[in-house]
Amino acid sequence: MKSSDIIIRETKQNDFDDIMTVERRAFGSEDEAELTKNLMADSTSKPILSLLAFDKHKAIGHILFTVATFKDQKGSPPFYILAPLAVIPEYQRMGIGGMLIKEGLRILKKNKAELVFVLGHITYYPKYGFIGNAAKFNLPAPYLIPDKVADAWMVQELVPGSIQKYNGQIACCKAMEKEEYWRE
Numbered sequence: 001m002k003s004s005d006i007i008i009r010e011t012k013q014n015d016f017d018d019i020m021t022v023e024r025r026a027f028g029s030e031d032e033a034e035l036t037k038n039l040m041a042d043s044t045s046k047p048i049l050s051l052l053a054f055d056k057h058k059a060i061g062h063i064l065f066t067v068a069t070f071k072d073q074k075g076s077p078p079f080y081i082l083a084p085l086a087v088i089p090e091y092q093r094m095g096i097g098g099m100l101i102k103e104g105l106r107i108l109k110k111n112k113a114e115l116v117f118v119l120g121h122i123t124y125y126p127k128y129g130f131i132g133n134a135a136k137f138n139l140p141a142p143y144l145i146p147d148k149v150a151d152a153w154m155v156q157e158l159v160p161g162s163i164q165k166y167n168g169q170i171a172c173c174k175a176m177e178k179e180e181y182w183r184e
């Protein structure tokens, strides 16, 4: 695989089967495919950003960003949550995940998003600009993240100063409102 062969683009209606295949294969289970399907159908997750990576015509990776808001506050500023990120096994550790994250952040920035959150691997996401323990910056997760994994709830500002500018508990879309999704 040459990285110049990789194309990343926003998904369309008829990409649904490719998205489900990538999610199933990356995670080796139905759970994330089901979550992705629910997130994409959820009216409270919009506007979403959904990107597929292709090697020639083969779908090999998918990333989804859904809208986040402040809990109990109307008129939220533009925040997003990254979840899930999936790369099929035979293409893992080749930089595809990183390419999807970077392209997603580029588009969100262009669309004036200010903060992006992720709950994930603390050795992985900081490579792409995320900072651990967003609760420390008074931006706690929708559900309580135990102290010993507090670093897994991460934030990245796309507009300088946004981490300092905002305070409050983050609320996710309805399809992500299940405590089991918030255990790291």
Ligand SMILES: CC(C)(COP(=O)(O)OP(=O)(O)OC[C@H]1O[C@@H](n2cnc3c(N)ncnc32)[C@H](O)[C@@H]1OP(=O)(O)O)[C@@H](O)C(=O)NCCC(=O)NCCS
Pocket (backbone or CB within 6 Å): 026, 027, 083, 084, 085, 086, 087, 088, 091, 092, 093, 094, 095, 096, 097, 098, 099, 120, 121, 123, 124
């Ligand atoms: C995690 C995942 C998305 C990473 O994508 P990727 O394309 O394989 O990763 P990249 O090639 O961009 O990044 C590679 C780097 O991240 C590290 N890395 C990859 N997967 C990792 C993981 N699960 N945990 C920690 N580090 C990981 C690699 O060691 C590598 O670091 P190096 O370059 O210093 O060796 C992919 O492996 C995957 O789909 N895994 C299964 C599903 C999953 O766990 N998704 C994330 C949770 S939402």
